[in-house]
Amino acid sequence: MREFEYVxxxxxxxxxATVTGDPRASYLAGGTTQLDLMKDGVLEPDMLVDITRxxxxxxxxxxxxxxxxxxxxMEELAADATVAERLPFVREALLLGASVQLRNMATIGGNLLQRTRCRYFRDPAVPACNKRRRGTGCAAVTGAARMHAILGADEHCIAVHASDLAVPLVALDAIVRVRGAGGERSVPLTDFYLVPGDTPDVENVLAHGELIVAVDIPLPPRGTRSSYLKVRDRASYEFALTSAGVAITFDDGVIREARVALGxxxxxxxxxxxxxxxxxGAPPxxxxxxxAAEATVRDPYTVPGTAFKVELAKRTLVRALRTVAS
Incomplete structure (x- = not known):
C-alpha cells in the first residue's frame, strides 16, 4: 500500500469540500472494500477523508x-424493528450479505458503492481490465468467468455487481440522497448505477466529491409478502451466483402489485x-x-463460464416467487 494523507x-x-478540491482524494467509512483494494494496489488515493465521526x-x-x-x-439496519416487520427481504439480504464482523463495520452507503469482486479487476498484474483502465480490454471474456454477469454485460465488461442489499432496494425504488459542493440532490437507485457500455470505469452517477448522506426506502403496503433468495456455492459467507428479491401484494387471488430485482x-x-x-393482475x-422469469432473462451476454446462469437465474426467480406465494 502506498503512503497517503489522512484527514x-x-x-x-x-x-x-476537501474531497471535491482534490481529484486524488477519497472518502473513508467502514473501509471493508476500499482498504483491500488499496492493499492490492487497485486504488491509490493521495488522501483519505475519514467521515466515520x-x-x-x-x-x-x-x-x-x-x-x-x-x-x-448493515447490522444496525438489520436489527431495526420496522425493517423486520415491513421489509423482511431487506433484512434477509443484509444478513446473507456478510459475516457478523463485517456487518458491524460496513456501512449502508459503502455497501451500495462497493466495487466488483471480479478477480481480474482486483489483480493489477492483469493488464486487460476496462474497469481499471479504459481501453485495455476485458480478460474475463476469455478467462474463467463463473462469478460474472450475463445482464447489462458486453465485450467491454462482464463484472458483476456484488451488493446483496442493493437488490431489494432497487426493487423498492429507494432514493439515494447525495451531498455535493453545489448542495443536495436525490437520485433514484434505479438511475444511480450505470451499465458498462464504452465506459466500464464509470460505475455510477456520482461526481467526484459527492457524498451519499442517506437512503430513503419506501415502505410497501401492509400485507405485502417479500423474500430474498441467494444461491451460492456454499452456505457460509459467499457472494451470489444468482439472487432474487421479490415483494408481492395479493388481492382476491391475483397479484395486485409486484416488485422484482435480480442479483x-x-x-x-x-x-x-x-x-x-x-x-x-395474474394468478400466482x-x-x-x-x-415472469422468461421475460426477465432476455438477450443475455454469456461466455462459456457464465452460460449456466441463464437457467439458474430463471429458477432462482421462480423459487423466490413460490416462496412468497406459499
Missing part, C-alpha cells in the same frame, strides 16, 4: 418512508420490470412465475 472530517461540508447514522421513519443514514451499519447476474443490481408486468402459480 478526519469534523462536519459534512468540510468533508465534501459525521452525524450520518441512524434509522428514522417519516410516514411510509424509512430514512437510513449513510453511516448506519449475481447483472453488471448493476437488475430491476426486472418485465417480470413485474407479467405478474401484475408455476406458469405465471416461469413466464
Amino acid at each position: 478526519r472530517a469534523a462536519e459534512v461540508g468540510q468533508a465534501v 459525521l452525524p450520518l447514522s441512524g434509522v428514522s421513519r417519516d410516514g411510509d418512508t424509512l430514512r437510513v443514514g449513510a453511516l448506519t451499519t 449475481g447476474v447483472g453488471t448493476v443490481p437488475w430491476r426486472a420490470r418485465e417480470a413485474e408486468e407479467v405478474l401484475r 402459480g408455476q406458469a405465471t412465475f416461469r413466464a
Whole structure:
C-alpha cells in the first residue's frame, strides 16, 4: 500500500469540500472494500477523508418512508424493528450479505458503492481490465468467468455487481440522497448505477466529491409478502451466483402489485420490470412465475463460464416467487 494523507472530517461540508478540491482524494467509512483494494494496489488515493465521526447514522421513519443514514451499519439496519416487520427481504439480504464482523463495520452507503469482486479487476498484474483502465480490454471474456454477469454485460465488461442489499432496494425504488459542493440532490437507485457500455470505469452517477448522506426506502403496503433468495456455492459467507428479491401484494387471488430485482447476474443490481408486468393482475402459480422469469432473462451476454446462469437465474426467480406465494 502506498503512503497517503489522512484527514478526519469534523462536519459534512468540510468533508465534501476537501474531497471535491482534490481529484486524488477519497472518502473513508467502514473501509471493508476500499482498504483491500488499496492493499492490492487497485486504488491509490493521495488522501483519505475519514467521515466515520459525521452525524450520518441512524434509522428514522417519516410516514411510509424509512430514512437510513449513510453511516448506519448493515447490522444496525438489520436489527431495526420496522425493517423486520415491513421489509423482511431487506433484512434477509443484509444478513446473507456478510459475516457478523463485517456487518458491524460496513456501512449502508459503502455497501451500495462497493466495487466488483471480479478477480481480474482486483489483480493489477492483469493488464486487460476496462474497469481499471479504459481501453485495455476485458480478460474475463476469455478467462474463467463463473462469478460474472450475463445482464447489462458486453465485450467491454462482464463484472458483476456484488451488493446483496442493493437488490431489494432497487426493487423498492429507494432514493439515494447525495451531498455535493453545489448542495443536495436525490437520485433514484434505479438511475444511480450505470451499465458498462464504452465506459466500464464509470460505475455510477456520482461526481467526484459527492457524498451519499442517506437512503430513503419506501415502505410497501401492509400485507405485502417479500423474500430474498441467494444461491451460492456454499452456505457460509459467499457472494451470489444468482439472487432474487421479490415483494408481492395479493388481492382476491391475483397479484395486485409486484416488485422484482435480480442479483449475481447483472453488471448493476437488475430491476426486472418485465417480470413485474407479467405478474401484475395474474394468478400466482408455476406458469405465471416461469413466464415472469422468461421475460426477465432476455438477450443475455454469456461466455462459456457464465452460460449456466441463464437457467439458474430463471429458477432462482421462480423459487423466490413460490416462496412468497406459499
